[in-house]
Amino acid sequence: MAPKVEVEYCVYRDSSCVKPPTSCNIYELANQIKVAVPEAEVKGVVGRSSSFEITVDGQLLFSKLESGGFPEDKEILEALSNYKEGEKVEQVTNIQFPGCTIL
Numbered sequence: 001m002a003p004k005v006e007v008e009y010c011v012y013r014d015s016s017c018v019k020p021p022t023s024c025n026i027y028e029l030a031n032q033i034k035v036a037v038p039e040a041e042v043k044g045v046v047g048r049s050s051s052f053e054i055t056v057d058g059q060l061l062f063s064k065l066e067s068g069g070f071p072e073d074k075e076i077l078e079a080l081s082n083y084k085e086g087e088k089v090e091q092v093t094n095i096q097f098p099g100c101t102i103l
Helices: 026-036 073-084
Strands: 004-009 041-046 052-056 059-063
Touching (some): 026 041, 026 073, 052 073
C-alpha cells in the first residue's frame, strides 16, 4: 500500500519573517519524497501558525511545534524509506538551525 504523507504547514503572512530553511518548502519536499518513495501520496495542508507537521498514514513523523525547528530533509527521506521497507514510523527529532545570531 502507498504511504500517505501529509505535511501541515504555516503560511507566512508577516513580511518581517526571515526566509525559513529549504525543507519548509512543501513543493520541494514533496518532490524529494516522490523521488525517494515514488508510490507515496503527498498532500500539503495549510495549518496552524508556526506549524510544519509531517504525518505518515496518520502517524507523526515530525513536529516543528514540538521541536522548534525544521527537519533535516535527509532524515525525513530516510525515515520514509525505512517505513516503506516495513519498519515502524520513527519520529524525526533533529532539526536544522538557520544561520542566525541572537544579540
